Amino acid sequence: MQYIAHLSKDEKLKMLIEQHGTFTLKKQKNLYLYLCYSIMSQQLSTKVASVIRKRFLDLYGGEPSPDQIVNTPFEKLRSIGLSNAKVNYVQNVARFQIEKGMDPKVLSKMDNEEVIEYLTQIKGVGRWTTEMLLMFALSREDVFAVDDLGLQQAMIRLYDLRHRKKKIMLDKISKISQQWSPYRTYACMYLWRWKDNSPPLNGKG
Numbered sequence: 304m305q306y307i308a309h310l311s312k313d314e315k316l317k318m319l320i321e322q323h324g325t326f327t328l329k330k331q332k333n334l335y336l337y338l339c340y341s342i343m344s345q346q347l348s349t350k351v352a353s354v355i356r357k358r359f360l361d362l363y364g365g366e367p368s369p370d371q372i373v374n375t376p377f378e379k380l381r382s383i384g385l386s387n388a389k390v391n392y393v394q395n396v397a398r399f400q401i402e403k404g405m406d407p408k409v410l411s412k413m414d415n416e417e418v419i420e421y422l423t424q425i426k427g428v429g430r431w432t433t434e435m436l437l438m439f440a441l442s443r444e445d446v447f448a449v450d451d452l453g454l455q456q457a458m459i460r461l462y463d464l465r466h467r468k469k470k471i472m473l474d475k476i477s478k479i480s481q482q483w484s485p486y487r488t489y490a491c492m493y494l495w496r497w498k499d500n501s502p503p504l505n506g507k508g
Contacts, residue, residue, distance in 0.1 A: 306444065306486035310493070313482060315461050319493040326492045328442035334407060335369055335400035337440040338422070341432050342392045343385060351384075358383035372397035392427025399425045407441065415446060438488045447480045447487040449473060454491055457498040 304325055311317040331337050343359065344352030362383065363371055373394055380390040399405070403424075410418050418441070419433045431450055437443040448454060458476050459465055467475065483490040 306489045309486050310483055310490055313479075316483070316490060316493060319461075319497045323493060323496045326489055328438070328444065328488065330407065330442045331440040332407065333366065334405040334410070334436065334440055335396050336366060337436055338396045338405075338425075338428060338432065339372070339393045341435060342389055342396065342427055345389075345432075355384045369397035369400040373401065388427070392425075395426050396428065410441060415443060438491070444488050445485040447477075447483070447491060449477055449480070451491075453498050454494050457494040461494070461497070 307320060307325065311320055339359075340352075340356055343355050347355070359380075360366065362375065362379065367375075375394075377390055380393065381387065385393070405422070410421070413421065415437055418437060419430055422428055422433045422436070423430060431448055434446050434448040434451075437446045438448075455473075455476060458479065459472065462475075462479060464472050464475055480487055480490065
């Protein structure tokens, strides 16, 4: 795999690759549902998010169409455990799908920033959510979510970036990540995996 050879030039990442093996990206068809699930799961544990997603699907007996979501009474969506804001945002996504569309073939002709600009028109969908969609629904290989707290924490620890002012730290993180292009998505996956399972590095806790 080409990304392995490229990312392995970074000695720190090479270590993570050896620990965690290879990753593959898989495209998804129903992008509006991906965004709905992303919104529903925000600020929740994986376990709770999974429960809410199951309740959501149970409402419709399977994956709903955007029209079904828009036509679902507000209180019915609230009843599965969604906040008022999340109900609005999920219905905003479905409405956007009906009015403007999220055809993967159309989005495939846009670069990453154009996709971000297009989808962040939806109230409730921010840059981070769209970056996750680029990675995990559109299989874009060169996305780096600089605002992701988990990535920041992993890189602070892995590259010893403690004791720096936030702006200097973020500039350094961006600079390091540029070396990983055009495979930054995979680098993010290694960093997330390492952060969740990270052993003490070089004897440091």
